[in-house]
Amino acid sequence: MNIVILSRNGSLYSTKRLEEAAKERGHDTRVISHTHCYVVMEMDKPTIFFNNKPITKVDAVIPRIGSSVTYYGSAIIRQFEMQKVYTTLTSNALIRSRDKLETLQLLSMEGIGIPKTVFARHPDDIDHVIKQVGGAPLIIKLIQGTQGLGVVLADTKKAAKSVIEAFHGMSANFLVQEFIKEAKGADIRAFVVGDKVVGAMKRQGSEDEFRSNLHRGGKGSTIILTKDEERIAVKAAQALGLEIAGVDLLQSERGPLIIEVNSSPGLEGIETSTGIDIAAEVIKHIERKRLIL
Template identity: 65%
Template sequence: MNIKILSRNSDLYSTKRLVEAAEKRKHQVEVIDHLKCDLVIEKRKPSIVYKGESLTEVDAIIPRIGASVTFYGTAVVRQFEMMGAFSTVDSEALIRSRDKLRSLQVLSKAKIGLPKTVFTNYSRDVEGVINRVGGTPLVVKLLEGTQGLGVVLAETKNAAKSVIEAFNGLKARVIVQEFIKEAKGADVRVFIVDGHVVGAMKRQGKEGEFRSNLHQGGKAEVIELSDDEEIAAIRAAKAMKLGVAGVDMLQSSRGPLILEVNSSPGLEGIEKATGKDIAKTIIRYIEKNV
């Protein structure tokens, strides 16, 4: 098969592992920078020009689209889909997953456990917002934040009011969420491929840090999921219509609570924590569908 990996950096761990896995299974694979693709849109013959040449006979693509270039990256994915290529991440699912508010609404509609969340149109009733998530401590998240950036823990009512009012004053869109104390600064990342759990790890924030992201200095270890956690992760990926997904959840006293469903989950943390060849599983997912 002819597989294209949409990535802006061929030296990234995830990109290199996917290339290696595809080549091991005797596929033709190439990394292309989606921002350097020109889209030719015409009746019956949509095409993509990359470095002056038309990309033809592409069987499948693996999108590794960064959050900052979602708009153009998704347009490239959509163009490949129009050309008949299979994508491990559907273009519409990619857009849906990048909208944090929409994602939470989709998960809520699917009756999946979530931390209590409030979103307003820069409401002046800040105290009411705080009370609706159960008071402090609480978490304030920028809708455009990634990898733990733009996430603030407000431990007192005064701190919460100051943070929310500051973001409102800057016209920065935020969501306010309840703080799950019993999670103890840890979350669980579940890797889903084709509706199945292929790996899971527990990420623990560094000392004094409530964010568990590995980019923020957190540590990861393999974890065996409970039945409820496994079911919640699979249902979340299905609700978001993602064939490949990283589902982040908190372990709470009322069961697993989904934080986010990531459409471009990194492979380094999960492969090193579990010792599993996740890249190979993604290539086999392509083989099954092409």
């Protein structure tokens, strides 16, 4: 197959691993920066240009789209979709997954466990919002934040009101979420490919840090999921229309709770922690899909 990896930086770990895995399995692979592409729209002729030349003869696309270029990246993916090229991440699923509010709405609609979350706009509602999630401590999240940025733990009602008022003053969209104390600063990243979890790691936040993101100093270790955790992770990815996803969940007294679903999950942390060749699993999935299509 001719596989295109959409990535702004070919030297990134995840991009290199996917390229290596594809070549090891006999596929021709190109890394193309989506931010250096442009699309031309005319009747019955959707075209994508890179380095001022049309991109042709593509069998499959692996999008690695950063959050800062979601809109532009989705446009490039959509153009491939218009050409009937298989892509591991659809344009609609990308946009959907980048919106924390829509993600939680879709998960709750599918009966998937999530921390109780409130989305509000008017500052007069603050006291009631805080009460809805069980009071402080609580979590406040910017809807567009990534890698733990824009996530605040408010230990007291006074601190929560201060943060909420500050975010409101910035006209920022944010969520107020219950704090799952029994998680003890840890979460689980389940890497979903197709209809199964191919690897999982437990991430523990550094000392005095409630966020467990590896980018924030968290440490990863391999973990065997329960059947319920695995089922919920796959169901969460499918609810958002994602074939490949990093599903983050908390272990709580009422069962696994999904906190986030990442549509361009990194490979370095989970491959290092588990020793599993996740990149090869992604390429095998593409091979299976191409046989069906």
